[in-house]
Amino acid sequence: MHKLLVEGGRPLRGQVRVSGAKNSAVALLPAAILAETPVTIEGLPDISDVGILSDLLEEIGGSVRKDGRTVHIDPSEMVDMPLPNGKVKKLRASYYFMGAMLGRFNKAVIGLPGGCHLGPRPIDQHIKGFEALGAKVTNEQGAIYLRARELKGARIYLDVVSVGATINIMLAAVRAKGKTVIENAAKEPEIIDVATLLTSMGAKIKGAGTDVIRIEGVDTLKGCLHTIIPDRIEAGTYTIMAAAQGEEMIIDNVIPQHLESLLAKLREMGVTIEENDEQLYVKPGKDLRSVDIKTLVYPGFPTDLQQPFTSLLTQTQGTGVVTDTIYQARFKHVDELRRMNASIKVEGGSAIVTGPAKLQGAKVKATDLRAGAALVIAGLMADGVTEITGVDHIERGYENITNKLIDLGAKVWYEEMSDEEIEQFQNS
Numbered sequence: 001m002h003k004l005l006v007e008g009g010r011p012l013r014g015q016v017r018v019s020g021a022k023n024s025a026v027a028l029l030p031a032a033i034l035a036e037t038p039v040t041i042e043g044l045p046d047i048s049d050v051g052i053l054s055d056l057l058e059e060i061g062g063s064v065r066k067d068g069r070t071v072h073i074d075p076s077e078m079v080d081m082p083l084p085n086g087k088v089k090k091l092r093a094s095y096y097f098m099g100a101m102l103g104r105f106n107k108a109v110i111g112l113p114g115g116c117h118l119g120p121r122p123i124d125q126h127i128k129g130f131e132a133l134g135a136k137v138t139n140e141q142g143a144i145y146l147r148a149r150e151l152k153g154a155r156i157y158l159d160v161v162s163v164g165a166t167i168n169i170m171l172a173a174v175r176a177k178g179k180t181v182i183e184n185a186a187k188e189p190e191i192i193d194v195a196t197l198l199t200s201m202g203a204k205i206k207g208a209g210t211d212v213i214r215i216e217g218v219d220t221l222k223g224c225l226h227t228i229i230p231d232r233i234e235a236g237t238y239t240i241m242a243a244a245q246g247e248e249m250i251i252d253n254v255i256p257q258h259l260e261s262l263l264a265k266l267r268e269m270g271v272t273i274e275e276n277d278e279q280l281y282v283k284p285g286k287d288l289r290s291v292d293i294k295t296l297v298y299p300g301f302p303t304d305l306q307q308p309f310t311s312l313l314t315q316t317q318g319t320g321v322v323t324d325t326i327y328q329a330r331f332k333h334v335d336e337l338r339r340m341n342a343s344i345k346v347e348g349g350s351a352i353v354t355g356p357a358k359l360q361g362a363k364v365k366a367t368d369l370r371a372g373a374a375l376v377i378a379g380l381m382a383d384g385v386t387e388i389t390g391v392d393h394i395e396r397g398y399e400n401i402t403n404k405l406i407d408l409g410a411k412v413w414y415e416e417m418s419d420e421e422i423e424q425f426q427n428s
């Protein structure tokens with residue numbers, strides 16, 4: 001087991017290239033189950049979530065061949081193998097095996113998913129959708145059993161706007177008989193990306209990216225070639241780093257429109273940002289002003305950038321209120337930032353951040369993926385060395401973060417943890 005060390009105080013400059021989107025990748029891979037001939041996906045990020053999903057595709061009989069960041073998946077020999085335990089529990093997105101296997105085989109057995117602990121993360125809307133399409137769904141000892149004689153299109157109104165439920169219902173519905181309408185659907189760019197792949201496979205989908213998605217079921221889907229979109233959350237994380245500790249930075253391979261809510265807030269704080277076709281040029285001003293943020297569904301401020309943004313607010317002038325309306329308990333990073341001398345109070349679903357605080361390097365724990373990113377940003381701004389444990393969370397979502405940071409001028413490195421440190425980490 002290793003820890004990540006960050007020596008603070010060095011300015012970041014230069015260019016960083018954003019990888020393919022984690023939250024697309026984790027849906028595109030299971031979507032390949034629905035095809036009958038090989039699917040090729042280009043630009044997948046090299047992160048652990050992608051590795052685990054590729055292994056799961058092989059467990060059900062698929063052949064997965066990696067060629068750099070391109071992955072070729074041959075789904076022709078896949079079978080309806082139950083996956084009640086094991087790797088499905090290591091990540092959130094294994095729930096997409098439910099929709100995809102149900103769509104292909106009319107049955108699936110999938111263990112309840114893992115992923116970041118951000119408070120309750122129910123999947124009732126996914127299940128409501130599968131049931132509406134004609135599946136019988138039961139929870140038996142922590143695994144979801146789904147069975148259908150035949151899936152039939154239905155009108156499904158989501159009670160909560162959910163990325164996962166929208167994509168999962170799309171996956172199950174593309175091969176169902178007749179028409180499905182998903183109302184109050186989520187509008188995140190990753191949903192459009194998955195719909196684009198499915199459409200290239202022969203699916204008939206209209207309205208992805210709006211809150212009403214219409215799907216006309218087809219009998220078969222074929223393989224295709226798809227290029228993934230860039231990761232707006234990774235791009236946003238580096239943009240926040242540039243505001244926090246950058247001199248001048250270029251974030252490359254970005255769709256700027258995907259980040260408008262973040263860019264608007266950064267400009268309000270005094271950061272200069274220029275948008276080009278696929279790049280952002282970021283130059284922080286002196287004495288940035290604090291702002292309030294409230295996370296919302298897309299195109300609102302993304303909850304996945306709330307934690308990194310909180311680290312930036314520790315350095316701005318005044319008080320900023322961070323309210324997470326998606327995950328009211330997504331504040332585990334706050335205790336760790338306090339160890340580094342940040343001045344933050346959590347009240348209800350909000351963190352109140354008073355800046356500027358002089359951050360100091362400390363031993364901290366990444367409790368989840370974006371908490372890890374928040375600690376890296378804090379470490380870059382702090383005096384001295386910050387030691388971050390729980391690095392496997394960070395590796396779920398950030399490709400090659402150390403090399404990308406080193407190229408920008410940061411001093412970051414991994415060290416093996418001692419037995420004593422591992423024990424302390426496991427007990428904390």
Ligand SMILES: CC(=O)N[C@H]1[C@@H](OP(=O)(O)OP(=O)(O)OC[C@H]2O[C@@H](n3ccc(=O)[nH]c3=O)[C@H](O)[C@@H]2O)O[C@H](CO)[C@@H](O)[C@@H]1O
Pocket residue numbers: 023026092093120121122123124125126127160161162163164165186303304326327
């Ligand atoms: C793999 C992936 O894409 N993960 C993202 C996805 O997670 P995920 O798909 O799990 O998040 P959802 O969009 O489903 O969740 C949004 C809200 O709806 C609630 N809810 C969701 C489903 C459900 O059946 N019932 C229910 O009540 C959740 O508890 C949460 O409060 O979107 C989140 C919100 O943008 C992001 O933080 C995650 O990075």
Ligand SMILES: C=C(OP(=O)(O)O)C(=O)O
Pocket residue numbers: 022091092093114115116304369370397
């Ligand atoms: C919460 C996240 O991921 P997951 O849904 O995969 O746990 C995230 O990407 O910030």
